[in-house]
Structures are given as C-alpha cells and as structure tokens.
Amino acid sequence: MADPATYRPRPGEVPTSPGVYRFRDPDGRVIYVGKAKNLRSRLSSYFQDPGGLHPKTRTMVYTAGSVEWTVVGSELEALQLEYTWIKQYTPRFNIMYRDDKSYPYLAVTMNEKYPRVQVMRGDKRKGVKYFGPFHPAKAIRETVDLMLRVFPVRTCSSGVFRRAELSGRPCLMGYIDKCAAPCVGRISPDDHRKLAQDFCDFMAGDAHVYIRRLETQMKEAVADLRYEDAARRRDDIAALKRVFERNAVVLPESTEADIFAIAEDELEAAVQVFHVREGRIRGQRGWVVEKVEDVSAATMVEQLLEQVYGSLEDTSRIPREVLVPQLPDNADQVAALLTGIRGANVNLRVPQRGDKKALMDTVKENAELALRLHKSRRSGDLTTRSAALRELQEALELDEPLLRIECYDISHVSGTNVVGSMVVVEDGLPKKSDYRKFSVTGDAARDDTAAMRNVLTRRFRHYLEDQERSGTFATGEIGPEETSDGADALPDGGGAPAAEGARPASRRFAYPPSLVVVDGGPPQVASAAQALRDLGIEDVPVVGLAKRLEELWLPGDEFPLVLPRASQGLYLLQRIRDESHRFAITFHRAKRGSSMVSSALDGIEGLGPAKQKALLKHFGSVKRIRAATVEHLQEVKGIGPALAETVHAALRPETGSEEAAPTLRGVNLTTGEILD
Known part of the structure; x- marks a missing residue:
C-alpha cells in the first residue's frame, strides 16, 4: 500500500473554492470521488493522523496513489459533476445505492392492434400504459396471473402470436382460458381492446365496479341453477379481491411519492424506499452499503437521492414528492437538481405528522430489520473471506494483499473451437462485470499451453497499452482520458474476448491483478509466467491449481505447495477454478453449437x-x-x-x-x- 505522505499535495497548491476531487490507486483507477465547499479544507482532513480516520477512510487513503481535483463555480455544479464521475468510474470506495436494474413496471401495450400485458423495464414508450413501479418483479407476475382469470388479455410475444396465427392453433394460455386467443379469431380486435381497457381501469383503481359485476353474475348463475358458472365467478371475485388488497389505498389517490428511511451503525447503513403511486404502495426496494467515511445522515440522504434519481433514463419516474428522514444541508440545491432532471417541480421534505409520517415509520422499521438481518448473515461470510485471503497470501509469501484475483482456463474438443475464460474475484467475491471470453485460433490453438500463453498475452498487452496511452493527472485539470467513452476493445490477436452479457471492455478493467491463477500444473504455469515475462511484467505472481490432487504449482518450483484440505484459502481457489471452468465450458458449448x-x-x-x-x-x-x-x-x-x-x-x-x-x-x- 502507498504512503499518503508520498502524494499529499502542498497546502498552497489546493484552492479554497468549491470543487470535486478524485483519489486514484497506483494503477490510475479512480477509487473515490467526493465534493467539497472548500477543497483545501476537505482534502487536508484526509492527511491528518491516520489513527483519527474512520477505518474505511484510512484504507482508502492508503490504497490510493494520487489525488486530483477540479474547481467548479457553485455547490450545485459540484453536485452534478460528482454524480457524473461516480456514474462514469463506479469507484469501489464510494457508497453505491443503486443496482444494475431499472424499476419493473406492469405495462399494457395499447398502441398495438392486439394489446399485450407484460412486465417492462427501461424507458417508457408512447402509447403504452404503465402501472407501478413494483418490486420485486415476482409481485407483478403474481398480479397478472390472478388478473388473467377475469381479463384474459394476450401476454405472448410477437413471435409466438405470429406462429399461432399461421398455424391456426392458440398457445397454452389460450387452451387454459387465460388468454382470449385473438390470434385464432376467438375474439374480435375491438372486443380484445375493450378487455385490455377493462384491465387498465381495474389497475387504475376502478376495482369495485368489476367486483360488483361479478357478484351480480354469480347470483344470477345460482338462481338459474348454473352452479359451475357460479363457482367460477366466485373464484374470479376472490382473485380480484386479492389483487385489490395488495394494492390497497394507504394515502389519498392523488399521492405520488417515494418515501426513504435509513438505519445505520458506525460501519454500514441500510436504506429502504417505498414507491407510492396513486395512493398505493406499488413497490419497495432496499440497499445495504458500507460507509467509507463517518458521514452525517444529511450527507447520506444527499448522496442517496443524487445516485438513485440521477441514474434514471426515464425521468418521468421521479415522483412529485420525495420524503426523507432528514433534509440535506444543501436541500435547495438537491431539490433544484431533481427538478431539473424531472423537468417539473419536486417537493423534497421531511413528513412531520399524519399518514405519511406513519408510513415513514414503517419504512424505517423495514430498514432496521434489513440491517440486523444483513449483519447476522454477513458476519460469518466476511470473516471466512478475510481468513481465506489472508491464509492464501501467507502461504504464497506475497507482500501485497490479494485484492483482485484472476483465474484462466482453456476449453476445447480435440483441438477444435478452442476458447479461454477469465473470471475475476475482488475482496473474495466474484465480479462478473469483469469476466472475459477469448476465442483462440491459428497456431495458438495447437495445445493448452500455447492457448494459455495467447490468452495471457492478449489480456496483459491491453493493460500495458493502456498504461502508455493514458496518464494520471494531479493538477485539478481534466485530462484527455476523461473524454473516453470506455468502449476500447481488448486486442484480439486471433479472436476478441467479450464480457459476459456482451458488455464492452473499458479502462477500468486494464489494471493488474494481485494474483493470476491458471487451471493446470507445471506446463500451464510455465506458459503463463513466460507470457508475462515476454511482456516485461515481473510483479504479478502466478500460481496453478492442478485438479488431480488439488495442489499448487509455482513457476520454476520442482515440488508443489500442498495446502491443508480444510484450508479456507484452498476452498477459495477451488471455487475460483470451478467458476472459470464453468464459464469456459458455457462459451465453448455456445461456440461449438453455432458451428455444428x-x-x-x-x-x-x-x-x-x-x-x-x-x-x-x-x-x-x-x-x-x-x-x-x-x-x-x-x-x-x-x-x-x-x-x-x-x-x-x-x-x-x-x-x-x-x-x-x-x-x-x-x-x-x-x-x-x-x-x-
């Protein structure tokens, strides 16, 4: 780890203006982004007596290798730039309140000839009616399943609909009477559209009309001795009542609000939010995050709102009212930021009394329960992961902690369709966004060792080229690397690797691991070590895990290193090796299937x-x-x-x-x- 004194700026160098600062590690990766009213005062607080720093802050300062800053004109500009950089760099030491999914909505495509009911994420589309957000998505599917008993609207995709239309036979939903089957002419387009409109009206709150109608039909069936029809109507009524109870009105129907609550201790914080639309609780979401600094509740609320709403592509999803447990110190600027994103006024306030205050208390109770549950579950896992990483570091006699481990594997059938895989583990947890696939062709595909050398060469050549291409700035000026869109491609050298989920490579990937693990024995280890030596990389340790006896092979060693069978470090390596093998096999099967x-x-x-x-x-x-x-x-x-x-x-x-x-x-x- 770096000594903060080696990169501490002199007091006169740092301006006293508002601005945004970034800490970078020795490899140039941004690990923390923050903002300040007074940059000089804020940055000097990081270089005081290490014993007085928050544990996470101390770790961040010693992990960093440089600090840079950018001066802006106002606090609002600092808030906007801070969010932009957090979204761009996803720094590991920043508190992150968002996940990789957008909110799920129940949507009815009224813009189609035959409207379809489905679960949608992402941007809203013109002509589609939305209800929600719901969370989790399972709640929407359960609602739809109940609703289709009474409103059998089409739910199939365009391809399924077209095939049924061409074949003259409905899909399974049509056979079990959960679809009116417009694809085969059982219902006219106009009648099906009316059915979809009834579905929308019920979801919008007109439930009593349809429940009363079904009750009347049930009574008429009983009077006519049609008991089977009456039983069906009874079941339909029960289904609609369950849906109605799930979406019961808790606030006035005009209420559209997101209600946040936070429960915290000195190291972690749990956040819960209830989404209220048309007076109903449509969904709930929660996060548990690690606190990097000893920040106040007001600062946490500011960061929370900035990240949750700033990441929305569809700004109409920001409600008219946002209720929080405590207003940020710069509440006016935060409200102005949200208003600018939404394009309409956003009321940011703390509820003091009445139904909204009672609902806020319920959200707070959920946050407290989530924090207790998280701590009880994580304590064992965190201890185990830390022990495994420490044990592995000591067994391999490494000076640096194993913050990032990369494992490589080769897969093929008799030398055909040769592929490689790279899986990444950071802090003992898999980081799937950094997984990579490699296609190996030409002379590199002649055997496992050549393929391994090819894969390692391509991965680390990208790292070296990126180091030459980009520089680290510590003057507060934005350098040319900040304009990159992160779409650099890994050099293929016989086949381009792609991330799982087809996500493009970016500079944040191009930094060295603390340990390289290869699946195999001495030949594979020697090949991997030679690939790194050929590139001039001497400071990345390599180890191989042989399957037969689960023994570790180090480059140049005549005998393997054998860890105890109960070793947590060995368990960690086995899990990484098995994940790398799974990832390679999956890619190989897909490639082989497409070529057969x-x-x-x-x-x-x-x-x-x-x-x-x-x-x-x-x-x-x-x-x-x-x-x-x-x-x-x-x-x-x-x-x-x-x-x-x-x-x-x-x-x-x-x-x-x-x-x-x-x-x-x-x-x-x-x-x-x-x-x-």
Whole structure:
C-alpha cells in the first residue's frame, strides 16, 4: 500500500473554492470521488493522523496513489459533476445505492392492434400504459396471473402470436382460458381492446365496479341453477379481491411519492424506499452499503437521492414528492437538481405528522430489520473471506494483499473451437462485470499451453497499452482520458474476448491483478509466467491449481505447495477454478453449437446473418421460405427485388427435382440429419 505522505499535495497548491476531487490507486483507477465547499479544507482532513480516520477512510487513503481535483463555480455544479464521475468510474470506495436494474413496471401495450400485458423495464414508450413501479418483479407476475382469470388479455410475444396465427392453433394460455386467443379469431380486435381497457381501469383503481359485476353474475348463475358458472365467478371475485388488497389505498389517490428511511451503525447503513403511486404502495426496494467515511445522515440522504434519481433514463419516474428522514444541508440545491432532471417541480421534505409520517415509520422499521438481518448473515461470510485471503497470501509469501484475483482456463474438443475464460474475484467475491471470453485460433490453438500463453498475452498487452496511452493527472485539470467513452476493445490477436452479457471492455478493467491463477500444473504455469515475462511484467505472481490432487504449482518450483484440505484459502481457489471452468465450458458449448449446424440459407450471395434472421422470423422456418413467392419474400424488411430473386432461385432451383432438394437443406454435421 502507498504512503499518503508520498502524494499529499502542498497546502498552497489546493484552492479554497468549491470543487470535486478524485483519489486514484497506483494503477490510475479512480477509487473515490467526493465534493467539497472548500477543497483545501476537505482534502487536508484526509492527511491528518491516520489513527483519527474512520477505518474505511484510512484504507482508502492508503490504497490510493494520487489525488486530483477540479474547481467548479457553485455547490450545485459540484453536485452534478460528482454524480457524473461516480456514474462514469463506479469507484469501489464510494457508497453505491443503486443496482444494475431499472424499476419493473406492469405495462399494457395499447398502441398495438392486439394489446399485450407484460412486465417492462427501461424507458417508457408512447402509447403504452404503465402501472407501478413494483418490486420485486415476482409481485407483478403474481398480479397478472390472478388478473388473467377475469381479463384474459394476450401476454405472448410477437413471435409466438405470429406462429399461432399461421398455424391456426392458440398457445397454452389460450387452451387454459387465460388468454382470449385473438390470434385464432376467438375474439374480435375491438372486443380484445375493450378487455385490455377493462384491465387498465381495474389497475387504475376502478376495482369495485368489476367486483360488483361479478357478484351480480354469480347470483344470477345460482338462481338459474348454473352452479359451475357460479363457482367460477366466485373464484374470479376472490382473485380480484386479492389483487385489490395488495394494492390497497394507504394515502389519498392523488399521492405520488417515494418515501426513504435509513438505519445505520458506525460501519454500514441500510436504506429502504417505498414507491407510492396513486395512493398505493406499488413497490419497495432496499440497499445495504458500507460507509467509507463517518458521514452525517444529511450527507447520506444527499448522496442517496443524487445516485438513485440521477441514474434514471426515464425521468418521468421521479415522483412529485420525495420524503426523507432528514433534509440535506444543501436541500435547495438537491431539490433544484431533481427538478431539473424531472423537468417539473419536486417537493423534497421531511413528513412531520399524519399518514405519511406513519408510513415513514414503517419504512424505517423495514430498514432496521434489513440491517440486523444483513449483519447476522454477513458476519460469518466476511470473516471466512478475510481468513481465506489472508491464509492464501501467507502461504504464497506475497507482500501485497490479494485484492483482485484472476483465474484462466482453456476449453476445447480435440483441438477444435478452442476458447479461454477469465473470471475475476475482488475482496473474495466474484465480479462478473469483469469476466472475459477469448476465442483462440491459428497456431495458438495447437495445445493448452500455447492457448494459455495467447490468452495471457492478449489480456496483459491491453493493460500495458493502456498504461502508455493514458496518464494520471494531479493538477485539478481534466485530462484527455476523461473524454473516453470506455468502449476500447481488448486486442484480439486471433479472436476478441467479450464480457459476459456482451458488455464492452473499458479502462477500468486494464489494471493488474494481485494474483493470476491458471487451471493446470507445471506446463500451464510455465506458459503463463513466460507470457508475462515476454511482456516485461515481473510483479504479478502466478500460481496453478492442478485438479488431480488439488495442489499448487509455482513457476520454476520442482515440488508443489500442498495446502491443508480444510484450508479456507484452498476452498477459495477451488471455487475460483470451478467458476472459470464453468464459464469456459458455457462459451465453448455456445461456440461449438453455432458451428455444428449448416443452414440452407448459408452461402446465398447477399444474404447475411441479419437478413437470414429476419426471413426466419417472418416465415417461421426454411420450409416456408422455400414455398414463398418472390413477392412474399420482398415483404421482409431489407429484402429487395434482386435479393428476393436470388433467394427464390437458390432455394427452388429450376430443375425442380425432388432429389435435389435435400442438398439445399440444413444438415446437422454431428448426426447427418437433414433439417428444414
């Protein structure tokens, strides 16, 4: 760890103006972002007696290798810039109140010919009616399942709907009477739209109208001795009442508010928020975060609102009223920020009495329970992870703590479709956003050791190139690296790696691990160590974990290092190795599967993967494409007259012989089966 005295700025260098500051580690990665009314006063507090600092703050200061700052014109500008940089860099020492998911809503697509009920996330669309937010998403699906008994609106995707339309047979939901099956003409478009409107009216609060209607129908069925119909109506009434009770009005129907509460101790804080829309509690969400600094409740509320609402792409989801346990010190600026994001006035206040205060107390109780539960569950896990990392560091005789471990594995079948995987563990926990996949081709695919050397070379060459390309600034000026959009691609050298979920690589990935683990024995370890030496990297330790006896091999050692079977460090390495193997196998199977099937559409000039997909989506199968006319082929987006003629001629040759047809169909290269 770095000594803070080595990068502490001289007092005269730091201005007394408002601004935003960033701490970077020795590799240039931003690890903390903060703002201050007076930069000189704020930064000097980090370099006082280490014994007087909060434990997390002390760790951050000793992890950092430099500090930089940017002067702005006002506190509001500092607030906006601080949020922008937190979103850009996701610093590990900042309190993060958001996860990677947007709020789930119940949506009815009234802009379609046959409206569809579905769960939606992301930006709102024109012509779609939304109800929510709900949390968790399971609550929406349970609501929809109950509602479909009474309002059997379509829930299927466009592809399922089109296939049912072409085949003349409804899907499962149609057979079990949870869909009116407009795809096969059981209900007219107008009647189905009216059914969808009734669904929306019920969700909007007109529940009593439909419950009374069903009660009347149940009584009429009993009077006519139609007891089965009466029983169905009784069950429908019970279903609607359960939905209505779940969305019971707790505040006036005009109320739209988010209600926050915080429970904290000296190290952690639990946050809970209830989303109230149209007077109903539509959803709930919670976070438990580690406190880096000994911040006040007012500062925590400020950071919470800044991050939760600043990350929303659909700003209409910010409610008219935000209720908090304590106002921030700069409440006017925070309210102005939220108003600017929403585009309309936002009322930020602390409830003092009445129903809103009672609901705030309920939210606070939930936060306290969440904090107690988190602490009881985490105590054992945190102790175990710390013990494992410490034990592994001591066994390998490493000077630096194992903050980041990367594990590599190679997967193939008889030398074909060779792939590599990299999984990342930080602080003993997997960091899936940094996972990478590698395709290995050419001479590098001849054996495991060559493939391992290729993968390690590509990963660390990117790191070295990034170090040459970017610099670390400590003058308070924004350097050229700040303009990057983070879309740099890892050099492929025979195949480009991609993150799980197809997320692009970025500079925050390009810093060295504390330990490299490879799946294998001495050959794999030697290959990995040689790859690092060839790049001039001498300070990254390498270790191999052999499967047979679960022994550790170090570069150049004649004998392995054997850890006790009950060692927490060994358990940690096994989990990392198994995760790397799983990730590699998953990628290999996907790659192998995509290359084992040949399609009848392959090889047609001018017909690429995107247009093949469009044809299959429109017609449903190659057989239907073959039967289509040139005019029908042109109905597909991107298929013009010339390409339609080419496709028609390729799939239906002029010979017209039945014997020639199979040579044009898809062939499974494993079984020899001819596919339509």
